[in-house]
Amino acid sequence: xxxxxxxxxxxxxxxxxxxxxxxxxxxxxxxxxxxxxxxxxxxxxxxxxxxxxxxxxxxxxxxxxxxxxxxxxxxxxxxxxxxxxxxxxxxxxxxxxxxxxxxxxxxxxxxxxxxxxxxxxxxxxxxxxxxxxxxxxxxxxxxxxxxxxxxxxxxxxxxxxxxxxxxxxxxxxxxxxxxxxxxxxxxxxxxxxxxxxxxxxxxxxxxxxxxxxxxxxxxxxxxxxxxxxxxxxxxxxxxxxxxxxxxxxxxxxxxxxxxxxxxxxxxxxxxxxxxxxxxxxxxxxxxxxxxxxxxxxxxxxxxxxxxxxxxxxxxxxxxxxxxxxxxxxxxxxxxxxxxxxxxxxxxxxxxxxxxxxxxxxxxxxxxxxxxxxxxxxxxxxxxxxxxxxxxxxxxxxxxxxxxxxxxxxxxxxxxxxxxxxxxx
Amino acid sequence: xxxxxxxxxxxxxxxxxxxxxxxxxxxxxxxxxxxxxxxxxxxxxxxxxxxxxxxxxxxxxxxxxxxxxxxxxxxxxxxxxxxxxxxxxxxxxxxxxxxxxxxxxxxxxxxxxxxxxxxxxxxxxxxxxxxxxxxxxxxxxxxxxxxxxxxxxxxxxxxxxxxxxxxxxxxxxxxxxxxxxxxxxxxxxxxxxxxxxxxxxxxxxxxxxxxxxxxxxxxxxxxxxxxxxxxxxxxxxxxxxxxxxxxxxxxxxxxxxxxxxxxxxxxxxxxxx
Amino acid sequence: xxxxxxxxxxxxxxxxxxxxxxxxxxxxxxxxxxxxxxxxxxxxxxxxxxxxxxxxxxxxxxxxxxxxxxxxxxxxxxxxxxxxxxxxxxxxxxxxxxxxxxxxxxxxxxxxxxxxxxxxxxxxxxxxxxxxxxxxxxxxxxxxxxxxxxxxxxxxxxxxxxxxxxxxxxxxxxxxxxxxxxxxxxxxxxxxxxxxxxxxxxxxxxxxxxxxxxxxxxxxxxxxxxxxxxxxxxxxxxxxxxxxxxxxxxxxxxxxxxxxxxxxxxxxxxxxxxxxxxxxxxxxxxxxxxxxxxxxxxxx
Numbered sequence: 003x004x005x006x007x008x009x010x011x012x013x014x015x016x017x018x019x020x021x022x023x024x025x026x027x028x029x030x031x032x033x034x035x036x037x038x039x040x041x042x043x044x045x046x047x048x049x050x051x052x053x054x055x056x057x058x059x060x061x062x063x064x065x066x067x068x069x070x071x072x073x074x075x076x077x078x079x080x081x082x083x084x085x086x087x088x089x090x091x092x093x094x095x096x097x098x099x100x101x102x103x104x105x106x107x108x109x110x111x112x113x114x115x116x117x118x119x120x121x122x123x124x125x126x127x128x129x130x131x132x133x134x135x136x137x138x139x140x141x142x143x144x145x146x147x148x149x150x151x152x153x154x155x156x157x158x159x160x161x162x163x164x165x166x167x168x169x170x171x172x173x174x175x176x177x178x179x180x181x182x183x184x185x186x187x188x189x190x191x192x193x194x195x196x197x198x199x200x201x202x203x204x205x206x207x208x209x210x211x212x213x214x215x216x217x218x219x220x221x222x223x224x225x226x227x228x229x230x231x232x233x234x235x236x237x238x239x240x241x242x243x244x245x246x247x248x249x250x251x252x253x254x255x256x257x258x259x260x261x262x263x264x265x266x267x268x269x270x271x272x273x274x275x276x277x278x279x280x281x282x283x284x285x286x287x288x289x290x291x292x293x294x295x296x297x298x299x300x301x302x303x304x305x306x307x308x309x310x311x312x313x314x315x316x317x318x319x320x321x322x323x324x325x326x327x328x329x330x331x332x333x334x335x336x337x338x339x340x341x342x343x344x345x346x347x348x349x350x351x352x353x354x355x356x357x358x359x360x361x362x363x364x365x366x367x368x369x370x371x372x373x374x375x376x377x378x379x380x381x382x383x384x385x386x387x388x389x390x391x392x393x394x395x396x397x398x399x400x401x402x403x404x405x406x407x408x409x410x411x412x413x414x415x416x417x418x419x420x421x422x423x424x425x426x
Numbered sequence: 427x428x429x430x431x432x433x434x435x436x437x438x439x440x441x442x443x444x445x446x447x448x449x450x451x452x453x454x455x456x457x458x459x460x461x462x463x464x465x466x467x468x469x470x471x472x473x474x475x476x477x478x479x480x481x482x483x484x485x486x487x488x489x490x491x492x493x494x495x496x497x498x499x500x501x502x503x504x505x506x507x508x509x510x511x512x513x514x515x516x517x518x519x520x521x522x523x524x525x526x527x528x529x530x531x532x533x534x535x536x537x538x539x540x541x542x543x544x545x546x547x548x549x550x551x552x553x554x555x556x557x558x559x560x561x562x563x564x565x566x567x568x569x570x571x572x573x574x575x576x577x578x579x580x581x582x583x584x585x586x587x588x589x590x591x592x593x594x595x596x597x598x599x600x601x602x603x604x605x606x607x608x609x610x611x612x613x614x615x616x617x618x619x620x621x622x623x624x625x626x627x628x629x630x631x632x633x634x635x636x637x638x639x640x641x642x643x644x645x646x647x648x649x650x651x652x653x654x655x656x657x658x659x660x661x662x663x664x665x666x667x668x669x670x671x672x673x674x675x676x677x678x679x680x681x682x683x684x685x686x687x688x689x690x691x692x693x694x695x696x697x698x699x
Numbered sequence: 700x701x702x703x704x705x706x707x708x709x710x711x712x713x714x715x716x717x718x719x720x721x722x723x724x725x726x727x728x729x730x731x732x733x734x735x736x737x738x739x740x741x742x743x744x745x746x747x748x749x750x751x752x753x754x755x756x757x758x759x760x761x762x763x764x765x766x767x768x769x770x771x772x773x774x775x776x777x778x779x780x781x782x783x784x785x786x787x788x789x790x791x792x793x794x795x796x797x798x799x800x801x802x803x804x805x806x807x808x809x810x811x812x813x814x815x816x817x818x819x820x821x822x823x824x825x826x827x828x829x830x831x832x833x834x835x836x837x838x839x840x841x842x843x844x845x846x847x848x849x850x851x852x853x854x855x856x857x858x859x860x861x862x863x864x865x866x867x868x869x870x871x872x873x874x875x876x877x878x879x880x881x882x883x884x885x886x887x888x889x890x891x892x893x894x895x896x897x898x899x900x901x902x903x904x905x906x907x908x909x910x911x912x913x914x915x916x917x918x919x920x921x922x923x924x925x926x927x928x929x930x931x932x933x934x935x936x937x938x939x940x941x942x943x944x945x946x947x948x949x950x951x952x953x954x955x956x957x958x959x960x961x962x963x964x965x966x967x968x969x970x971x972x973x974x975x976x977x978x979x980x981x982x983x984x985x986x987x988x989x990x991x992x993x994x995x996x997x998x999x
Contacts, residue, residue, distance in 0.1 A: 039643070067643045073653055076962050080638055083547060083747045083967070086554035087639070101965060105748035250851075255940060256663070256828055260835050282662075391964050394943065401946030405854040424964075435797055439808070442794055446814045446873060449826045453818070456829070511721045518718035530719060536982065537726055538926065545733025545974070547747070547967065548740075552732065568729035571722045574923065581915055585885050602714040620881045623813065624874065633820045633933065652821045663825060670822030677817045681810035 036320050037063040040328075041089035043074035045278065046145070046307075047341035051333055055324060062320060071095070081312070082108045088312040090321040091328075094142060096306050097390045099131050102141070104387060106134035109141040110311040115322040117143065123331065127382030128346045132308050141310055143329045146337075147346035148273030148305035149376040150207055150297045153280060155195075156365065157291050158268040162191040168295040168367060175298040178208050178238045185247040188268060196249040198242060199261065199270045201400040203253060205239035207271040210383055211302045216393070216421075217386025224425045226392060227418045236396065236417075240410035243403040250404045259283040271297055273304045274344035274373050281363050294367040301379030306346060344373050351377055388425060395420045450674065457668040480668035484655065487665070489643075490672060493651035497673075500562055500636075500647060501629040504569040508625045509618050511571040516579025517610045521592045522602060531580070538573040546638060553639055560641040569629055575621055582617035583610055623681065630677055648673035734978065737971045745968035747961065759972040769973070771948055772956040775860070779935070779952065780928030783864035787924070790872045795879035796905060809880070812873035824937030827866050831938075853939055859950035866934040871927070875920050879913055886912035922988040926981050930954055953977055 042048060052064040067089055069077065075098055081088035082105065094102060102109070117140040121129055124144050132142035152175075156166040164184065165171055175181040181204075185197035198204055209215050212231035217224060226232050242248060249267040251258040261267055262283040272280065272294065280292060309325040311318050327333065331353075334345035338356055350356055351374035359370030386392075399417035402408045408416070459474035484490055518524070519531050549568065550559075558564040587610050595605045611618070633649045640646060642654045648669075655662070655669045741759055744752040763769050798808055815823075830837050833851045842850055852862045886909060894904040910917075932954035935944055942959040944951030951959075953973065961970025 039641075065643055067641065069637075069642055069653060073637055077638060079747060079962060079965065080547065080550055084551045084554050087550070087559040087641075101748070104746075108748060250833075252940070256825075257832055257834065260832065264835075266834070394941075398943065398946040405851070405946055407854070407947060435800070438793070438797055442797070443811060445869070446811050449823065449830075449869070450814060450818055452826050452830070453822050456826075515719040515722045518715040522715040522718070524712070524715035527715070530723075534722070537730055538923065545730075545737050547961075548733035548736035549729065551736075552729070567725070571725050573722075573726065573730075576719075576722055577919065581919065582885075585882075585915075602711060602718070606718075616884060617881050620877055623809075623877070627813065627816050631817065631819060649819055649821070652819055663829075667822055667825060670819045670825075673819050674817050674822070678810070678814065681813065681817075 035061055035063050036317050037065065038091065038317060038321055038324055039065050039067055039089035040091040040093075040324070041067040041069075041074060041078065042093040043069055043071045043095070045275075045341065045343075046093065047337050047343055048328065050340075051328060051336070055327060062324070064324065081314075085314050088314055090311065090315045090317055091325050092310055092312060093145070094308045094310055096131065096308070096385075097393070099142070099308060100385050100387045100389055102310070103131075103134050106139055106141045108313055110313050110315070110318040110322065112140040112143065112311065112322055112325075113138070115319055115326075117322070117326070120326065123329070123347050123349070125346070125348055125377075125380070127380065128306070130382070131385075132310075142308035143310075143325055144346040145307045145309055145329055145334075146275065146343045147377065147380070148275060148303055149344060149373050149380055150210075150271055150273055150302040150304055151294050151369075151372050151376055152269055152297045153272040153276070153292055153294050153364070154269045155265055155267075155291055156293050158188075158192060158195050158265060162188045162268070164188065166293070168293050168365075171293075172296040178204075178298045181298045182238060182242055182247075185242055186245070189245075189247060192268075195265055196267045197247045197269060198249070199251055199258065199267045200248050200253065201239040201243035201404055202397050203271045204242055204248075205235050205397070205400055206304055207297060207302055208235035208238055208299065210304055211299050211381070212383070213381050214384050216389055217384060219384040222386045224386070224388075224392070224421065226396070226421050232396070233414075236400070236414055237410070239400055240403050240413065243400055244410055248404060252401075254279070263288065265291070271302075271304070273306075274338075274342060274369070275305065277342055277361065277364065277369065284363075289363050290365055292363065293365040294361070294369055294372055296372065297376065301376040301381075303380045303383065338370075342369070344377070346377075348377075391424055392421050395424065450671075453667045453671050453674075457664050457671050459664060476664065477668065480664050481672065483665055484669045484672060488651045488654050488669075489646065490648075490651055490669070493646040493648045494673075494676065496562060496645060497630055497648040498676075500565050500569075500632075501626050503566050504629040505622050505626040507570040508572060508575045509622050512575030512579040512621060513583075513611060513614065513618060514606065515571075515576045516581075516614075517583050517587075517606050518602075519576070519580040520583035521587065521589065521605075521610075534573050534576050534580075538577060546635070549635075550638060559639060560645055562640075562645060564639045565632070565636050565647070568635075569625075569632075572625070575625065578621055579614065579617065582614040586613045586617065626680075627677070737974050740968055740971035741975050743968045745966075745971070747965040747967040747970075755968070759968055760976075762969070763972050763976060768948060768951075768956060769953075769976075772951050772953045775856075775944070775948075775950055776929060776931060776952045778856075779860045779863050779867070779931060779950070780925070782860050783867045784924060784928065787868050787872050787875065788921075790868070791875035791879055791920075794873065794876035795883055796909070798876070798880050799883040799909075809877060812876055814873065815870050816874050820933055820937065823866065823870065824934075827862075827869075828938065831862055853945050853950070856945075856947075856949040859935075859938075859945055863931075863935045863938055863950055866938065867931065870934070871924070875924065878916055878920055882913035882916035883909055918988060918991060922984065925984045925988075929977060929980055929984065932958070 040048065040052070046068075048066055052066060055064055056062060074093070075095065078088060078092055078094070082102075120143065123129075128144040128147065130137070132144060133140050152172075154171060159166045159171065164187065165174065174184050188197045209232065212229075212235070213219065214225065214229060215232050215235075216226035216229070249261050251261045251266070259279075260283075262280055263285060270276070270280075277294070281288075284292065309329060311321045311325060315321055331345070331347050331350045334343075334347055334350045335353055335356060337343040338345055338350070339359060342361070345351055345356070351370070356370045357374055359368070360366050361369045396417045399408075399413040402413045402416075403410055454477070455470060455473050457480055458477040459470055460476050515534075519527065519534070553559050553564040556564075558567070591609055591613075592605055595609050600608070631649065632647075633653075636647045636650050637653055640650050642650050646654065652666065652669045652673060655666050742754060742756055744755050744759075746752055794812055798805055798812070802808060818826075831839075831852045833839060833849055839849050842848075850858055852858045890908045890912070891904055894908050899907070931952045935950050935952055936942060936955055936958070939945055939950060942951070942955045942963060944955055954977070957970050957973040957977070960966045960973065
């Protein structure tokens with residue numbers, strides 16, 4: 003008797019849950035308001051801006067979706083591939099841009115909504131990553147950029163008998179070769195900390211200063227094996243790794259966080275967006291220990307994102323308006339001052355408010371001026387369509403050197419072989 | 427009568443207890459300290475005092491209430507359906523004669539082999555056509571019955587229900603449905619409870635598929651909400667592990683309290699034949 | 700009268716099909732369809748975003764069987780499975796035997812044993828990466844207290860395989876223990892009593908009564924865990940943080956390789972090919988095990 007009751011209840015429950023599950027539908031919000039979803043990863047700092055936008059546009063509801071880097075991009079690609087499930091506005095990180103450009107038709111052509119008139123907002127290299135078909139189609143608008151500086155530990159530099167003042171530190175390393183020499187000097191005096199966090203960050207910084215790396219600008223053919231820029235970057239980073247000058251911690255891993263907190267390395271090439279992470283990992287006790295100065299070899303760029311409007315969305319025009327607003331100079335400035343997200347628009351980083359911005363955690367370093375200066379020197383860096391496939395091959399090769407599994411020559415040879423196989 | 431436990435049983439059980447609980451305990455330790463103390467690598471061994479603050483932060487950061495409710499709906503539906511449908515099919519394969527039984531059973535065993543997460547893209551397309559993207563139905567429907575469950579309950583029916591009993595019931599004029607209900611279900615309840623527990627866990631903990639097909643803001647499950655918490659450039663370990671503890675606690679309570687009474691009640695049914 | 704009988708008979712004949720229908724309908728929709736679609740994809744050069752580029756027949760399969768990364772992933776998958784499987788089987792049997800005796804609060808114990816399976820994967824990954832941290836992890840400290848140097852778990856194939864196997868072991872041992880326990884409880888008690896009367900030791904009784912009694916379950920879990928092993932993804936993916944599994948792919952499993960090709964390089968055709976080879980591997984395992992079951996337990 004009782005048994006039958008439980009069983010029947012289960013059957014009903016299944017039926018009810020199925021019905022309930024099948025009924026929930028998403029779509030337009032109540033009262034004829036347009037509901038726009040914005041999918042980002044990591045910290046874009048958009049939440050307050052959404053509220054501001056809703057106040058200015060009462061007919062629009064803006065909802066943010068934030069996931070981690072991998073989940074975000076995998077989800078985006080799945081949604082684009084199947085034509086369903088993408089948000090109205092999506093963020094795309096720079097390394098995915100060449101691949102998505104190949105399928106630019108999956109996105110709305112923003113030129114149709116007037117985006118071609120925004121060209122002057124961005125430096126040319128940033129704008130051009132977001133266009134396809136020789137510039138006729140605009141599929142993404144630039145948000146932040148990752149112009150490079152060098153973060154260093156004043157206390158460790160002092161122990162190594164090196165200067166700690168940021169201008170004198172910058173003068174120590176006009177070039178990456180000089181940086182490697184400073185690493186040797188550092189290692190003679192300090193035994194319990196390494197000079198750099200990993201060979202990978204050094205390599206990325208050197209490489210991104212060159213105009214061409216793995217693919218020829220002219221015809222997008224693979225030149226990674228012969229291009230002297232790649233060899234040089236690999237040689238510099240590889241030598242630092244082989245001499246044990248790195249703490250062998252991969253960026254963003256728990257080990258990296260602990261290494262920052264414990265002062266296990268003295269320098270790290272840092273784009274603007276990394277400052278927040280160093281601050282978080284370093285905790286209150288780390289305040290004033292870190293400082294920021296110029297990176298060897300002038301400026302450079304590491305990372306930065308775009309906003310795009312998938313063509314599958316129901317409200318593409320409204321989505322464009324929101325994306326246009328979010329990437330406008332006023333909002334970019336606000337994001338930098340509040341969250342340290344570096345704008346990619348020259349107009350903004352020449353703004354006195356931005357230029358005068360300092361960061362107390364990093365010893366009051368004039369981060370606004372530093373990053374703006376670095377931005378000025380960013381050279382457009384040609385990324386081939388398969389850049390993102392080849393890049394990790396060389397990164398892993400340096401990892402093998404750090405692991406002690408191979409010497410620089412062996413690692414290089416294997417990387418070139420793998421890259422060739424991959425390109426086919 | 428079974429004999430008393432051997433001398434090694436005590437220490438062995440203790441070891442099992444520690445090994446099972448330690449990582450969960452560790453999660454609580456990390457969750458109850460502030461972020462700085464975990465990134466120093468200092469490895470505190472005792473819980474700290476920040477847990478309540480972190481719980482509040484989790485509820486502020488994501489809609490954890492909705493996540494818990496969604497996970498409960500998914501897990502309960504999938505569990506109930508799996509047990510019922512698996513027992514039904516398992517009984518048919520164990521005790522009913524019909525043409526093609528062996529071949530069909532082979533297909534069931536074969537489909538245990540179908541690597542579920544490998545067809546993600548086609549499955550996602552399918553959900554799009556059905557209009558289920560972002561809908562709990564997209565997570566529930568593929569889980570309603572599993573080859574594992576069918577095979578498991580078939581073994582259970584063979585082991586726990588003697589063929590003579592089925593034949594005798596049939597001679598008494600019972601229909602297959604009545605035999606299933608009155609003879610089979612009571613006899614296989616211990617195995618059904620195990621299947622229920624395992625299914626519930628798998629559904630509760632399912633990670634990749636919900637992450638792909640659900641909207642992390644509109645219809646999160648606990649696992650999706652957790653990945654949302656871990657979404658920043660800087661992973662806030664105490665916050666994420668607080669979420670993990672919050673997501674685990676209901677299941678632990680469920681198994682520790684009512685399941686205990688449920689299983690105790692079930693055990694009163696004589697399993698001996 | 701006659702019509703009633705034939706109606707009843709027809710009902711009886713239809714009943715088994717109705718009983719198994721829900722499974723097959725759901726399986727066809729959510730299992731078979733994606734599989735067939737994947738097979739179609741594997742016969743093409745197919746960009747995940749751009750769609751089909753060209754029909755290439757079996758070219759993807761030819762490429763796969765000449766692909767050293769594929770064999771590397773295959774070897775890693777097998778190695779991680781073997782490192783974890785034997786200890787897991789022994790531990791699960793041991794735990795099941797411990798719980799299959801008069802014990803206060805056995806249900807609570809069952810819950811405890813199952814607990815590792817409840818902890819969200821994200822938390823498992825975070826906890827284990829912390830425990831296994833090279834310089835400051837708990838395991839590193841214990842090792843250095845024992846006089847061993849710090850171990851960079853991910854740098855060497857053997858230690859990476861061991862680390863992943865430990866995570867798998869921790870998550871799944873209790874699960875298998877419960878399956879064994881359920882089977883042990885359906886072994887007739889009289890057999891144990893008879894063995895005890897004959898003066899058999901506990902170990903003897905376990906070997907000659909319990910183990911044969913749960914043999915079908917043992918084989919079943921062997922199949923299930925082999926398939927789980929072939930599909931291993933979550934633990935090694937979260938352990939290393941990338942789909943390549945280390946700087947020299949030293950712990951990249953087959954499914955990780957599939958993800959790298961499919962979702963990172965957007966080569967959907969090739970990823971589909973890997974899927975099908977995986978499926979074939981699983982089917983081989985299944986056939987092998989079916990033969991074993993037939994030999995050892997008799998007919999189906």
